[in-house]
Amino acid sequence: MSATGQIFVLSGPPGAGKSTVGAMVRQNLPDLAYSVSFTTRAPRPGERDGVDYHFVDRQAFIQRLERGDILEHVEIFGNMYGTSAQVIDQTIGQGVDLFLDTDVNGGKALRGHYPQGVFIFIVPPSRAELERRLRQRGTETEDNIRLRLARVGYELAAAQDYTHLVINDDLNKAAAQVEAIITTDRLRTERQLTRIKREWGL
């Protein structure tokens, strides 16, 4: 019986609300660890290496990428940000549950590496609601909005590879549903028996 922590991944198309819901879940379940990413960006005042990010130069980032440690990465304003398998393995190896939200490509990469994980796909309640949200942001061009709406079917198809699907028609409800999924995984008999046998002295 293993006392390894679980990996919970929240993913979904842009506009589904995964970052907002993810932040709510982290606040409500503070015992969840998050994955400290590697980045080539310079630390900002107050940021600590190994806490906010693992700060590395471009050379070191590329080396991690080449040896397959960086499971997913994005480039923002010329800086690289990446999720490290080594960081995740260390965390769950200590029996700590890890939660992260990522885009659909990141979710796919993580699924390949952690098939035992819990993968939650979050979607907005309807095409009309997605369109409303994208317009409300005020930062999306008309072309971009049309592109994203046209991609809805494609992005929804990705849900089939996830273990759970949350329909975000209300932020509090969606966060509660993600929390229920996490709670339920912790109640799996295999995980619980380790705990109860210790507590009952069996």
Add this chain to the structure above:
Amino acid sequence: MSATGQIFVLSGPPGAGKSTVGAMVRQNLPDLAYSVSFTTRAPRPGERDGVDYHFVDRQAFIQRLERGDILEHVEIFGNMYGTSAQVIDQTIGQGVDLFLDTDVNGGKALRGHYPQGVFIFIVPPSRAELERRLRQRGTETEDNIRLRLARVGYELAAAQDYTHLVINDDLNKAAAQVEAIITTDRLRTERQLTRIKREWGL
């Protein structure tokens, strides 16, 4: 993709609190159906056939038992009470989720018949707490209390056949955990995709 309802079974050793927790879950999730049992007991004033129980004579009950429709049964004061596979099949066949609590033998019979179901085992938090609860009832003999405590290891072993294990150290928390398990099953991608494809017109 099936729109069949799910069967949720709450079971555990005597004194674990399954009836109390079960009643709380039913109150909090009123859309859960329960299984209307067959009984040979005469209807009490106000009880309706097919609602409170299916009232049958001893002969009809035995016939159901013989043809394997009664999955679990108990005899109380000479009256038979039984759970019918036909009743369960009709309910979940209509896409309705069904919840029932039963003893360990009943749980085993239901697992054999509904391997796709969600089976939740509930236990008290410790031997000491179980002993305290049994004594508090005031209805158990000293021999019965000793017997039940001696059976704890045997009864806990039964948990291994269940999908989830809830440790009842607080009634509200235990009920919330059972509800989380039910919510999570409803969020399985397979179940949700049926719903979202309808709602999104895909």
